[in-house]
Amino acid sequence: MVSITATVRRVGAGERQIPSEELVVGDIVTLFVGDIVPADCKLLESRDLRIAHGGRSLAKACPCARMLPLIVTVCLSRGARAMASGKAIVRRLDAIETLGGMDVLCVDKTGTPTSGVIKLDRAQSMSGLNSSYVLHAAWLTTLIPHTTSNPWDDAIVAVEGDSANDTGDVQV
Structure with missing residues (x-):
């Protein structure tokens, strides 16, 4: 079982990490980007909070938009x-947000790479047939610039390099 901890300030005790089950009314919890909201909280202050109001007037959007980061964080923590x-x-x-936004997740039968090197055996269509079209579409996504190397x-x-002809064109 994963235990959720909170960075909390208590009067006379300073700031420290405690299990969320030990939170009490009056504790001041410090949250950072990506932290799980450990309990019902009241927002006391924020820094660098950005609000996207989607074209509506800011006065109408602010009451809902102020709560949006909290709502998203609570949903993700659930x-x-x-x-x-x-x-x-x-x-x-x-x-969790990244995982929820995926359309396709490719893993081996155990869910993890076993040799430390990922090897693509074949690309298949939704009907389960081998498909050079699917392989080519996957190859096109590799052309998107990334800041880090991606083993997938x-x-x-x-694999796609093995199926290309001498001119570098892909045979589909």
């Missing part, structure tokens, strides 16, 4: 707790 009950370890809330992209490029 997801983290649900995943923790299934023995999943969630270290960062933004990872490397595996796709390795």
Whole structure:
């Protein structure tokens, strides 16, 4: 079971990390980007809070928009707790948001790479047939610039590179 901790300030005790179960009324909790909201809280202050109001007047959008980061964080923390009950370890809330935004997740039968090197065996269509079109579409996504190396992209490029002709064109 994953235990959620909170950075809390108490009168006379300074700031420290405690399990969220030990929070009491009057504790001042410090939250950072990606932190799980450990309990019902009242927002006392914020720094660098940005509000996107979607074209509405700021006066009308502010009451709802001020609560939006809190609402999103609470929803993500509920997801983290649900995943923790299934023995999943969630270290960062933004990872849940990223996972929730995926359309396709590719893993081996155990869910993890076993050799430390990912190797793509084949690309298949939704009907389960081998598809050079799907492989080419996956290869096109590898052309998007990334700040870090991506082993999934490397595996796709390795297979797609084997199917390219001498001019570098991809055969579909």
